[in-house]
Amino acid sequence: MNPPLSDEQLALDAAAGSRDAFEELVQRFGAAVRGVLEKNVEDYHLAFDLAQEVWVKVFRALPRWQPTGSFRSWLFSVALNHLRDAKRSKARSRIVYLDEFRSAPAAPKSNDPRGRLEEHAAITAALTAVPEPYRTAVVLVDVNGLSYEEAADSLGCAVGTVKSRVNRGRFAFKDLYLRQEGDARDPARASESRGVSS
Amino acid sequence: MKCDAMREWFSDRLDDSLDPDRSAQVDQHLAQCASCLAEFEALRLAIGRLRQAGPPVTSADERAVIMAAIDREAEDRLVASAVGGESIERRSGVFKRAILMPRPEPAPRKAIALVTHVASFGIGIAAAALFWFGGARDTSSPSDASRSTHDSARTRIEPAVVTSPTPNRPIEPPVVAPRTESIPVPAPASTPPQEMLLRVSSDLTVVRNGERGIGSSAPLTLKPGDVVEAQSAGRWRIIVGDHGALEVQSEPASPAPRTPTISRGPMIAIDLDPAPLQRLAARMRSSIEQLAGAVDRATERMPKTPIASEPTIASPKPAIAKQPAESTDVSSVTKPVVAGAPPSALAVRGPVVVRHDEAGLRLQTAGSPIEVVPALIQRLRDDDARVVALVVARLELVREEFERDPTFPRVAPRVASAPVSNSLFGLVTSLVASTPSVNQTEDTYAYWNRWFDTCADAIVARETYGTW
Structure with missing residues (x-):
């Protein structure tokens, strides 16, 4: 079996007109791009729409992409630039969706203090609460596995800046995450911490 | 104070990106400071779980939605390239698209003619003739060609799938007569034709698969995947698809008025087998x-x-x-x-x-x-x-x-x-x-x-x- 093509080779193939190559890139990074956006806009549907726009931008720009850096760092830089543009745009109106996609999943029956869904929700909630710009740095490095250099390319800043942001973001995430974990183990303490009288 | 300084290195220590001396220094401190050790272990736990969660996996639905957007973009870009980058919305009333259908059954010695109407708004297209290439090149004499052209134009310009112009607009008459040019081709093979010939008048600039040239009396052999553009007063483009399908796109010449004044009838008549x-x-x-x-x-x-x-x-x-x-x-x-x-x-x-x-x-x-x-x-x-x-x-x-x-x-x-x-x-x-x-x-x-x-x-x- 042939080893899977690198992201960069797929990008070159896609730039040359291969739809299959582009689709493979979407398969590899579609959810990751959407995830980065979602962590910023805190709205799945809006992130989904933005992600589509990002991919269209990628599709347009791919023929001009030069494989001097990693594809995914360029991809995330496109996504983050698009996110900045979208935030600046006042034209984007709030969309209210009728479906219940965002409703909290039912707590799984388990002896574990947290099931998988709950664990994922806790991670997402903690990560979302990490302030910017530390959150994006952590998402790029720790969630999506970018190197500091790749993250620096994506964010358009120095490697040292990325390291600093990741360091601070990690500590912030740790505090938020472990606080939630403590709340899950001790609901009474969670109520107290939220100022809710029982 | 020392603890705060040490904690600045915890993140790098988790990544194993510290130099050996610094790493040893951090480890030594952790061995001596219970508070920092607890902090470091908590950080390791939290980041470990974050990494363990990993990037989300793209679902088939999400991929399909994105690719649908890409396909739309690809189509838009294709059209945009033919009209100079104008937005698709504005082009909707301008662009004429049609699908040329390959003849599914052999019809001996009948040419398929494409008539381009040179309309008033300036499709200054010299006549082009499309005909299926059935394997062998045509060896007919010019007189045969002329006779066949006449017969085919009379009998073969029949039903067409035509795009509708913008409604509610008066139809302006063409000022230039339609020009027809075709040459006979041998009887097509029983299999669907995979190649076809395109004759482009020598006064046209032709871009074929990115290579610029001019038309000539010698026809071009087109294969699936080929894209041919020609430009004179107007511009048109032919895309050869799979199975021998042709897509013909054309636009009026600049600075001809665009929407909403483009409202006339179809510019291209297409021979279509009614079967x-x-x-x-x-x-x-x-x-x-x-x-x-x-x-x-x-x-x-x-x-x-x-x-x-x-x-x-x-x-x-x-x-x-x-x-x-x-x-x-x-x-x-x-x-x-x-x-x-x-x-x-x-x-x-x-x-x-x-x-x-x-x-x-x-x-x-x-x-x-x-x-x-x-x-x-x-x-x-x-x-x-x-x-x-x-x-x-x-x-x-x-x-x-x-x-x-x-x-x-x-x-x-x-x-x-x-x-x-x-x-x-x-x-x-x-x-x-x-x-x-x-x-x-x-x-x-x-x-x-x-x-x-x-x-x-x-x-x-x-x-x-x-x-x-």
Whole structure:
């Protein structure tokens, strides 16, 4: 079996007109791009729409992409630039969706203090609460596995800046995450911490 | 203070990115400081779980949605490149698209002619001739070519799938006669042709697959995947698809007025084998008869709606201003045919108009479903199998679209709450029964007509290729 093509080779193939190559890139990074956006806009549907726009931008720009850096760092830089543009745009109106996609999943029956869904929700909630710009740095490095250099390319800043942001973001995430974990183990303490009288 | 300084290195220590000396220094501190050790372990736990969660996996649905957006973008970009990057919305009334159908069955020594009409807004396209390449090059003499051209133009410029121009606009007559150029080709092989020849006049600049050149008397051999662009006063592009399908795109010359003034008839007449349409018609006969009876019964139960005598219902598609065809080859098929009433009554205003003109066969519809559907049914009783097929195609696609797209009631809003069965019978019955009066807006008419034209194009493509 042939080893899977690198992201960069797929990008070159896609730039040359291969739809299959582009689709493979979407398969590899579609959810990751959407995830980065979602962590910023805190709205799945809006992130989904933005992600589509990002991919269209990628599709347009791919023929001009030069494989001097990693594809995914360029991809995330496109996504983050698009996110900045979208935030600046006042034209984007709030969309209210009728479906219940965002409703909290039912707590799984388990002896574990947290099931998988709950664990994922806790991670997402903690990560979302990490302030910017530390959150994006952590998402790029720790969630999506970018190197500091790749993250620096994506964010358009120095490697040292990325390291600093990741360091601070990690500590912030740790505090938020472990606080939630403590709340899950001790609901009474969670109520107290939220100022809710029982 | 020392602890705070040490904690600055915890992140790098987790990454194992510290140099050995620094790493040893941190480890030594952790061995001595319980507070920092607890902090470091908590950080390791939290980041470990974050990394363990990993990046989300792209679902098939998400991938499909993104790729659909990409495909739309690819199509838009293709079109945009042919019109100089203008937005697709503005191009919608400008661009003419058509699908050229390969002849599915061999027809000995008959050329397929493509007629380009050089219209008033400046499609300054010199004539081009397309013909299938059946394997061997043509060796006919020029006199044979001339005779064959004449015969083929008279007999082969027949039904066409034509795009509809923007409705509600006067049709301006062309100022330059259509030019036809074709040469005979040998009988096609039994297999679908994979190559075809394109002759481009030598006064045109041609870009073929990115390589610029000029036209010449020697025809180009086109293969699937080839893209040919030519430009003179206007610009056109031919894309060779799989199975030998051709897509012809053209645009008026700059600075010719763009939307909304582009409103004339189709610029390209396409030779189309009627066999697929006839097969479709034959297959749909039984359901059509059933449908006709149902509509008749439904309309009997309803108050009579004035159709031909209703003066307030203006057709959104004015009749094409007939011009004396300057080519005798096409003049024989320019007789207008009007359904359901004397031509004088419905030529300008009426729900269904079937017309042969320079471009081929055209089916126009205007009005609400209660007007259009019975008139279409009436057309089904005509003996012209091609008209029947076009009508059936439209009705059938109305049904399919209705089933597929829940927003279809945009066309017939009252259908939204009506029970609609999964059949053409049920759909049309509901359309008729649930539309008590004609009060549709002009926008609805325009939408309805645009949609019908799309249907006609799509059904032919499906009939030929088995897919949309």
